[in-house]
Amino acid sequence: MASILENVKTLLSLKDNEQDKLLEVIISNTQSRLLGLLPPEYTEVPTKLNYIVEDVAVKRYNRVGAEGMSAESVDGRSSTYQANDFDEYLDDIERLFPDESKNKKGLGVFY
Numbered sequence: 001m002a003s004i005l006e007n008v009k010t011l012l013s014l015k016d017n018e019q020d021k022l023l024e025v026i027i028s029n030t031q032s033r034l035l036g037l038l039p040p041e042y043t044e045v046p047t048k049l050n051y052i053v054e055d056v057a058v059k060r061y062n063r064v065g066a067e068g069m070s071a072e073s074v075d076g077r078s079s080t081y082q083a084n085d086f087d088e089y090l091d092d093i094e095r096l097f098p099d100e101s102k103n104k105k106g107l108g109v110f111y
Helices: 004-011 020-035 047-062 087-096
Strands: 071-074 077-080
Touching (some): 047 087
16 A cells, blocks of 8 residues: 555656655644544544545645645636635544534433
């Protein structure tokens, strides 16, 4: 099975190792941010969520140099960026890791 770095490089059509350090930082930061969305018992991103890490890492790589911008236009090409890279994956995360505090039934005491 290919590593996350190899998959991201394939998605970006990068054939050499010149961008590996940058991609490793982006992947590491993406994993850390994703862990913040998972239940606290997770210390590593589960393998089944690697697709999120890969997709978000590609987005982040494509935005290098445009950090902090919500949109940019270069040579007639316009790009608009999401405010949160994980927004489109929140439903998947909630489905795989439901917030147990929302599902707990209360205990009623009647006098």
